[in-house]
Amino acid sequence: MKTGQSKAFVLPALVFGVTFGLYSYTACPTVYWDDAGELIAACYTLGVPHPPGHPLYAILGKLFTLMPIGSPAFRVNIMSAFFGALTCALLFQIVKELVCREEGLRRYAHFAAGAAALSLALCSLMWEQSVVAETTTLHSFFMLIVTLIAFRIEFSGEDDPRITKRLLLLSFVYGLSFTNHVAGLFFAPSLALLLLFRLRLKLFKPGRLFAMFALFLLGLVVYAYLPLSSRSNPAIDWGNPETLSNFIWVVTARQYSANLLRVPTLSGFLWGLGNIFQVFLSDMTPFGLFLALIGALRLWRTSRTVVVYGSVIVLILFSVSLNSAFISAYLVPAELMLMLWAGFGIAFLCERAGRVAIRLSGVRQAFMTYAPFCAVLLLVLFQAFVHFPENNMRQYWHAREYGVHLLSSLPENAILITGTADPLFIAWYLQYCENFRIDVKVITRNGLTRPGYLEQVRREHPELDMPHEFQFEGDEGARPSHIQTREAGLPWYANSYFKLLYEQNAPRFPMFWEGIEANQLLIEQFVPHDLVFRIVASGRSPDPHGPNLLNVDEIVTRIGDDTVAGRVYGNHAFNYGIYYQWHNDGDAARYSYEEALRLNPDDTRALNNLGALLAALGNVQEAHENFMRAFRVNPNDLTSNHNVGQSFMIRGEFHDAIPYFRRAVRLDVPKFEDYYNLGLCYAEVGRSDSAVRMFKEALVLRPESPEALSSLGVIYLRQGATESAEKLLKAALDIEPTNAENWYNLACLQVLQGDTQASSRSLKKALTIDYHRTYTLASNDHRLLPILESLVKNN
Numbered sequence: 184m185k186t187g188q189s190k191a192f193v194l195p196a197l198v199f200g201v202t203f204g205l206y207s208y209t210a211c212p213t214v215y216w217d218d219a220g221e222l223i224a225a226c227y228t229l230g231v232p233h234p235p236g237h238p239l240y241a242i243l244g245k246l247f248t249l250m251p252i253g254s255p256a257f258r259v260n261i262m263s264a265f266f267g268a269l270t271c272a273l274l275f276q277i278v279k280e281l282v283c284r285e286e287g288l289r290r291y292a293h294f295a296a297g298a299a300a301l302s303l304a305l306c307s308l309m310w311e312q313s314v315v316a317e318t319t320t321l322h323s324f325f326m327l328i329v330t331l332i333a334f335r336i337e338f339s340g341e342d343d344p345r346i347t348k349r350l351l352l353l354s355f356v357y358g359l360s361f362t363n364h365v366a367g368l369f370f371a372p373s374l375a376l377l378l379l380f381r382l383r384l385k386l387f388k389p390g391r392l393f394a395m396f397a398l399f400l401l402g403l404v405v406y407a408y409l410p411l412s413s414r415s416n417p418a419i420d421w422g423n424p425e426t427l428s429n430f431i432w433v434v435t436a437r438q439y440s441a442n443l444l445r446v447p448t449l450s451g452f453l454w455g456l457g458n459i460f461q462v463f464l465s466d467m468t469p470f471g472l473f474l475a476l477i478g479a480l481r482l483w484r485t486s487r488t489v490v491v492y493g494s495v496i497v498l499i500l501f502s503v504s505l506n507s508a509f510i511s512a513y514l515v516p517a518e519l520m521l522m523l524w525a526g527f528g529i530a531f532l533c534e535r536a537g538r539v540a541i542r543l544s545g546v547r548q549a550f551m552t553y554a555p556f557c558a559v560l561l562l563v564l565f566q567a568f569v570h571f572p573e574n575n576m577r578q579y580w581h582a583r584e585y586g587v588h589l590l591s592s593l594p595e596n597a598i599l600i601t602g603t604a605d606p607l608f609i610a611w612y613l614q615y616c617e618n619f620r621i622d623v624k625v626i627t628r629n630g631l632t633r634p635g636y637l638e639q640v641r642r643e644h645p646e647l648d649m650p651h652e653f654q655f656e657g658d659e660g661a662r663p664s665h666i667q668t669r670e671a672g673l674p675w676y677a678n679s680y681f682k683l684l685y686e687q688n689a690p691r692f693p694m695f696w697e698g699i700e701a702n703q704l705l706i707e708q709f710v711p712h713d714l715v716f717r718i719v720a721s722g723r724s725p726d727p728h729g730p731n732l733l734n735v736d737e738i739v740t741r742i743g744d745d746t747v748a749g750r751v752y753g754n755h756a757f758n759y760g761i762y763y764q765w766h767n768d769g770d771a772a773r774y775s776y777e778e779a780l781r782l783n784p785d786d787t788r789a790l791n792n793l794g795a796l797l798a799a800l801g802n803v804q805e806a807h808e809n810f811m812r813a814f815r816v817n818p819n820d821l822t823s824n825h826n827v828g829q830s831f832m833i834r835g836e837f838h839d840a841i842p843y844f845r846r847a848v849r850l851d852v853p854k855f856e857d858y859y860n861l862g863l864c865y866a867e868v869g870r871s872d873s874a875v876r877m878f879k880e881a882l883v884l885r886p887e888s889p890e891a892l893s894s895l896g897v898i899y900l901r902q903g904a905t906e907s908a909e910k911l912l913k914a915a916l917d918i919e920p921t922n923a924e925n926w927y928n929l930a931c932l933q934v935l936q937g938d939t940q941a942s943s944r945s946l947k948k949a950l951t952i953d954y955h956r957t958y959t960l961a962s963n964d965h966r967l968l969p970i971l972e973s974l975v976k977n978n
Contacts, residue, residue: 194279194293199272202304206264206313211576213583214256215315216747220582220608221419222316223259224615230419231412234436238408239362240318255616256583259316267304267313267320273327274519275300277334278526284338285485291530298559299526305566306466306522308515310574318364319512325360326370326516329353330492330523333374337381337488346382347391354395358402365436366513369503373495380488409433416642418615423635432634454818459501462514466570467521470562475521478528493520529559581748584741586613590620592713592731594693598624598647599715600681602698605751606714624692631677648687650680678704685718694718699758699765706765714755716762733759735778746783753783760792769796787813787820794826803833814843821850825857832860837867848880855884859891866898874898889919893928900932908932923953927960934966943970950974 214220218233225232226244247262248255279296282288288295303309312319332353339346357374360367409424422433463472483490500517533555540551586609593599601607607627613619624644630636641649682704685694695715699706709716712731733755742748760775776793779786794809807830813823824847831840844861847854862877878895882888896911912929919925926949933942946967949957961971 194297195272195275198275198297198300199268201301202271203264203268205304206267206310207261209310209571209575209577210257210260210264210314211579212257212260213254213580214586214609214612215260215576215579216582216605216609216751217317218604218608219256219316220586220610220612221604222318223256224608224611225417225419225421226259226316227255227616228418229412229415230417231409231421231424231433232419233421234433235365236406236409236421236424236433237318237363238405238412239359240321240364241412242405242408243321244316256316256612260314263313263315263317263320265320266324267309270309270320270323270327270519271300271304273324273331274303274522274526277327277331277523280331280334280338281482281486281489281523281527282530285530288527288530288534291533294533294556294559295526295530298529298563299522301563302467302471302525302566303519303522305563305570306518307570307574308462308466308512308518310570312512312515314574314576317512319515322360322364322366323515323519325356325363326367327519329357329360329367329370329374330519332356333377333492334489337377337486350378350391350395351398355398355402358399359405361403362405362408365434366516369499369516370496372499373492376495377488377492380491406434416639418643419611420635420639422633423639425635429634455504456501459504459514463518463521466518466566467525468562468565470558471525471566472521474525474528474532474559476524476528477531478524478526481531482524482527490524493523496520529555532559581742581745582609583613585748585751586610587619589714590614590623592715593620593623593695596622596624596692598626598688598692598694600694600696601625601627602629602696603754606697628677628681631680647684647692650683650687681705689718689720698754699761706762709762711759711762714752716758733778735781738782749782750786753779753781753786753789756782757786757789757792760789764792764796769800772796785816787816787823790816791822791826794830798830798833803830806830807834818846819850821847821854824850825854825860828857828860828864832864837864840864841868848877853880853884855881855888855891858884859888859894862891862894866894871898871902887918889915889922889925892918893922893925896932897928900928900935905932905936909936921952923949923957924960926952927957930961930967930970931964934970939970942967943974946970947974 214223222232222237222240222244224230225237225241227248229241229245231238232241244259244262247258247265250258250261252258252261275296278299279292282292282295304313309320309323312323332349336346336349336353339349353374357367357370410430413420413423413425422429424430424433467475479490479493497517497520500514504514504517536551536555540548543551582605585605589606590599590610590613599606599610601610607625610623610625614621614623614625624647626640627636630640637649640647685705688694695712695717696705696709697715699709699716705718708718708721710719711717711733713733735752735756738752742752756775756779760772760779763769763771763775773793773796776789776796779789780793783789790809790813794806794813796806797803797809798806807827810823810826810830813820814827817823824843828840828843828847831837831843841861841864844857844864847857848861858877858881862874862881865871865874865877875895875898878891878898881891882895885891892911892915896908896915899905899908899911909929909932912925912932915925916922916929926945930942930945930949933939933945946957946961949961958971958975961967
């Protein structure tokens with residue numbers, strides 16, 4: 184082998200080896216939080232993970248589980264490390280090829296590529312995804328292969344015979360990447376632009392275009408794994424994709440599509456942008472971002488297509504990461520593009536420093552020559568020093584300990600109904616991969632949103648007496664009269680279904696409930712039981728302060744300052760708060776919310792609920808501080824905006840309340856209360872036209888609201904539109920005839936119309952309902968004062 188060819192292979196292999204060694208050493212030895220447990224269990228059992236199904240990940244993961252090392256979880260974690268290291272090696276190759284295209288920079292190509300690859304490896308985003316079971320590193324690996332091939336097409340000669348082969352290879356690899364994660368779609372605009380700029384009309388040669396499309400579809404053939412796996416009834420069978428409709432449901436990730444296109448408000452956009460910038464600033468450091476900037480600027484002069492390609496990807500991923508449906512891991516490919524630019528920036532910086540050094544001598548020449556190299560090496564060392572402690576999962580057992588604790592706390596043959604991901608996925612891992620507490624029957628109530636889930640439960644647990652009147656699963660047209668209405672996020676029959684499930688199985692199997700909902704039909708039968716709630720027999724008086732309560736002190740001692748574990752455990756403390764609030768035990772609820780915040784200081788739900796409790800106790804200022812704290816944690820949170828607005832309204836600060844209610848009506852599904860309160864605020868500050876619009880919006884949502892009808896009527900009264908005002912006020916009184924203020928407003932209207940007798944009758948009615956308030960209002964109105972005095976005198 185020639186020396187050049189040997190170096191071309193050895194250096195990327197060295198990058199891979201160093202990075203893989205680092206990731207393997209710091210890999211989590213067992214299951215982690217979030218969807219790691221579900222992915223591992225799906226790989227181990229050759230099942231179907233959550234949408235879009237991740238078939239390639241499941242197949243490759245199964246191969247890694249066959250390794251004779253560590254736990255099943257560790258083996259799949261090693262797969263993340265493997266593809267994370269390959270991603271870094273690919274970045275080395277791309278940077279090297281880009282730098283080598285410029286004669287003046289070529290001598291720095293290997294240093295720049297190596298530094299960029301190691302810097303990427305030490306970024307927290309990349310590192311954290313490479314030591315636990317996640318799909319991110321495999322996705323990143325594919326996206327860099329696609330990028331490498333695309334750049335080679337871009338820089339091919341006009342008559343290069345390899346262009347067609349590269350186009351075909353690109354098509355196949357890109358299609359194959361979708362079988363790991365459909366997020367590859369975010370690269371499509373960049374790929375399309377690059378190929379169109381490079382090939383123009385040549386791209387549309389019918390024969391070649393057909394072959395490209397055929398190979399893209401060939402890559403997608405791996406999706407055939409989903410129905411094939413589902414037919415064998417694996418333990419993890421998300422969406423049961425055996426039929427065409429179920430297959431489409433899984434592959435298109437319809438379960439998560441509701442949040443996909445939600446547009447953030449301006450404040451939410453700025454907040455999200457700040458968070459994203461903070462992530463990259465922390466990961467790459469200011470110096471790393473500076474290198475990316477100068478690299479992009481230099482590339483713009485010589486290879487604009489490369490900059491456009493990366494910029495479009497970065498902008499798309501920035502945008503989608505502002506949405507609540509996405510997580511920071513989706514930013515990893517954007518970080519790949521930034522590190523690619525940074526690698527070019529390193530070479531450019533070294534070359535410029537070398538030019539300056541030529542004009543110097545002695546110590547200054549040596550300093551200028553080696554300063555860029557030292558600065559870049561210091562950057563890499565700094566990243567390693569700062570990011571190692573937070574990403575070293577070598578001794579991380581918290582997630583497994585949590586799952587063992589949860590399942591061990593349950594009696595034999597218990598039924599556990601889960602509502603959140605962590606307890607469900609970790610329980611799945613322990614049961615299906617480690618054979619731990621397989622007697623516990625774990626059922627997720629969120630599974631009722633998935634096709635075929637009830638049938639899967641019946642198949643796995645034939646000993647359970649599953650309700651059969653709900654065989655019409657998902658049929659909204661067949662709703663028995665005794666069934667409860669639809670609960671947000673769950674099928675309309677969910678609450679009644681689980682109540683019936685309990686009644687049919689309680690004599691034989693103890694049932695436990697993870698999580699809590701205020702409208703749950705069984706909540707009056709809940710008893711706290713460590714991390715969950717036990718459901719006791721109807722008619723038995725549950726003791727809400729029994730012996731098996733959550734021990735937050737012990738949890739804090741065990742997990743220390745681990746924020747992820749704190750979030751999971753904090754959710755259980757929050758559930759206690761909801762439970763005690765339902766039982767009207769304000770002191771216990773407040774204590775539970777404070778404990779939840781002790782574990783997870785950024786829990787906006789606990790902050791808002793604690794604020795509401797404090798407001799009810801008259802602690803207005805402390806309540807306002809909690810609401811503001813929740814808003815600062817997440818300006819896109821609907822409840823936080825509503826509560827801050829309400830808090831300002833209570834304080835009489837209507838101008839300050841308006842921005843929060845305006846955000847609230849733009850977030851999620853607008854609520855009547857926010858439109859109505861915004862209308863009240865506009866009315867108080869004299870913006871009558873805006874108030875009218877808001878009250879009308881409120882009435883669209885709740886047409887028979889006496890408050891909104893009356894408030895809109897009062898605005899029309901102020902504007903002199905007496906006919907419209909009278910119609911609205913009378914409509915409000917038809918709905919709520921005992922409202923003194925509405926009778927008073929009608930009296931005001933009638934006196935303006937000159938009908939003093941009708942005004943007198945309305946005012947008398949108001950006085951009868953609420954004498955003191957009506958008397959105060961009327962005595963300050965010069966038009967009604969004579970009528971008031973006459974009524975008082977005669978009565």
